[in-house]
Amino acid sequence: MKVLIINGSPRAKSNSKILIGELEKTFKALDVESEVINIANIDVRGCMACGYCHEHDDCVFKDIVNEASAKLKEADGMIIVSPVYYASPNGQVISFLDRLFQSSRFSKKYKVGAAFVIARRGGTTASFDVLNKYFTISGMPVASGDYWNNGFGRMPGEIEQDKEGLRNARVVAQRMTFLMKAIKDAKEKYPDLLNEEERVSTHFIR
Secondary structure, three states, rough: OEEEOOOOOOOOOOHHHHHHHHHHHHHHHHHOOEEEOOOOOOOOOOOOOOOOHHHOOOOOOOHHHHHHHHHHOOOOOOEEEEEEEEOOOOOHHHHHHHHHHHHOOOOOOOOOEEEEEOOOOOHHHHHHHHHHHHHHHOOOOOOOOOOOOOOOOOOOOOHHHHHHHHHHHHHHHHHHHHHHHHHHHHHOEEEEEEEEOOOOOOOOOO
């Protein structure tokens, strides 16, 4: 089992990194491999809607997005961790995810997803909602905790005082592991349930 973790914080000693550390420790204890990709200090362009990826298996911009796409294809789950900027995820995170989910043409169905957001105070639930929509539009089950996946702290290290947030991160990692293993077993046991109706698109403007 392998989980790809996307770190959207530009700070070297960030609260996001501390929360990711809790995820990594939990996965390691459960014998699950995890890999962290730091994207916030890399120049990530937004999607241009050029259509290149419709004819190819990658994005026209040959950067970290295509590298992450290859790793996501082999992973069983994905976690996105982002700081909150103006009640929304970091702009780098949005640009990265828009291109990643649009340009990666392989199926993401049944890969397990989870998102975490870190803030000084407000905007966490709005940001959390934005990130989860990448999973739900892609047929990815979402691993949940016992509360919204929030972490709080302004200065580096302050999230250490958020015992509930860090505990919830560990819980999500454990439940994510359970889901990934259960899905793997279910694919082998119930292969007929993987057959679905052909997708239909309905357009309301004629």
